[in-house]
Amino acid sequence: MSDNFKSQPRWRFDRPDLVSVTDEPKLTVDLFITCRNGQAKLDLTLAALVAQTYPTELLNVHVIDDGSSPKLVLPEIKPVNTSLHYFENTGKDWGKSRSTNSVANKSKADVLWFLDSDMVVDPEHLAQHMKWHHDSDDYVVLGWKRFVESWNYQPAELLASLKAGKFSELHAESESHGYWEARVKSSNGFKTNDLDNFRGLVGATFSIANKNWSTLGGYNENFITSEDTELGWRVISQGLRLVPEPAANSWHLGLTTIENNRDVILQHNNPLLAGHVPGLRHLRRKFGTQWLVPENQYFVDCRNMSIDSFFTLIKPLLQDVQGQTHFTLLANWPTLNERYSPISDDAKDLREIQRWTLGDNRFTFQIIADDTFLSISEILDFMEVKSSPYLFFSEGNFKNSVAITELKTSLQGSDNGLEGVVDHEDQRIFVVYGPALATAKRLPGSIYQNIEFSWGLRWHALDDYHPEAKPFLLKVAHAARYMLRRFAQVRSFDQFIDLVKRGFIVYKGKIFKRK
Secondary structure, X not given: OOHHHHXXXXXXXXXXXXXXXXXXXXXXXXXXXXXXXXXXXXXXXHHHHHOOOOOHHHEEEEEEEOOOOOOOOOOOOOOOOEXXXXXXXXXXXXXXXXXXXXXXXXXXXXXXXXXXXXXXXXXXXXHHHXXXXXXXXXXXXXXXXXXXXXXXXXXXXXXXXXXXXXXXXXXXXXXXXXXXXHHHHHOOOOOOOOHHHHHHOXXXXXXXXXXXXXXXXXXXXXXXXXXXXXXXXXXXXXXXXXXXXXXXXXXEEOOOOOHHHHHHHHHHHHHHHHHHOOOOHHHHOOXXXXXXXXXXXXXXXXXXXXXHHHHHHHHHHHOOOXXXXXXXXXXXXXXXXXXXXXXXXXXXXXXXXXXHHOOOOOEEEEEOOOOOOOOXXXXXXXXXXXXXXXXXXXXXXXXXXXXXXXXXXXXXXXXXXXXXXXXXXXXXXXXXXHHHXXXXXXXXXXXXXXXXXXXXXXXXXXHHOOHHHOHHHHHHHHHHHHHHHHHOOOOOHHHHHHHHHHHHHHHHHHHHXXX
């Protein structure tokens, strides 16, 4: 990380506009190319890698054969430090996610680079990735690509052309990755605070710090395709910054086949994506099942809470079948095992809370002593950021009801990292944005102060908190911003029709339904 950037605060998903290629690179890179068959294209991909300007001694290339027939072999023209791994396919162990994880998760390199086996990359491609990783360790860098229909060069010819500086002359005709590039433009290069930016992670060529790959847990092995899309959701949820680098150019050997098989692919991918990506609420409307990843995590301090207050707080979230919520209930639960009289039960409210929720797997119970005071920093510390973008906390009994969903709407409208309300007895209720909390936990010092300085926060006194004055306008503004971003990405009539349908859902769900 440069000294200049170290001295500047990290603010949301912002980043420098320009970073120069590093004069003295020091970070090691492990490159992973996972493929099944396609030997001829792989040979071209490896030949192009020989011409990379990034220091050879800092790069190791791992080719992963995911059950090819015949088995892949390493060609004569390849980078110096190249190895071939055969992933033994079995009835349950096969596919890109599992085969890639089997090798990548053992890496000791500073940075992991993932590249498809049908890509011809510019000699500066990796250096353009690595300039960002030398600047900061929380970037996920995305290369640029154009699709070509045909090619007539062999590995030796390709390498000679690249060494002669003729990368841009290899193909006179090509197609852009139009929909993706439109998404980049509409999001200001993924600098906007928009959870939908997860769609920007495309697996053809991207790089990530090894420690962040480990924190994320690698690819989700439930996915056979769209593994990069699901990974992108976790990347954004963790507050990592996507960087599309237009100087990291590449040719994709072959035109995309996604549009030709769109319906089949969507039918295959949508159920898994709905279960793992809370941001895809339009998919979750199809079935009222319980999702693997809820949109919200709610930590409820039940020690001094009445049963009426408890149900008032959780009811709106229980009714949200698209987003859904997991509840962690905090109290000294073991004391409920002691002998008591139903007629004179000092813990009757707490006991009723436990009994109403005990059989519901959306609720878990965490023990906390009766006399323990939880500071904001302690609350934030035990909140674990996974893939749920919103984390709530509440305690005690507010004399006036505070609609937790309206507090969430206020957070979305302000782009703050935390919004909360406090009453006359210093009882607190707040919502924290998952990416903001994850960012704050990676920075040194106080988590609370890190949220304040890197994202922004706001507290309301109960008497001054009037959510009913704002939510409708906030929802309209939020929906309008969403539709404008999506309209800028339209590149075909089918996409326009899809946007109209999505707009109708947004119109109903974000404006007129209170979630």
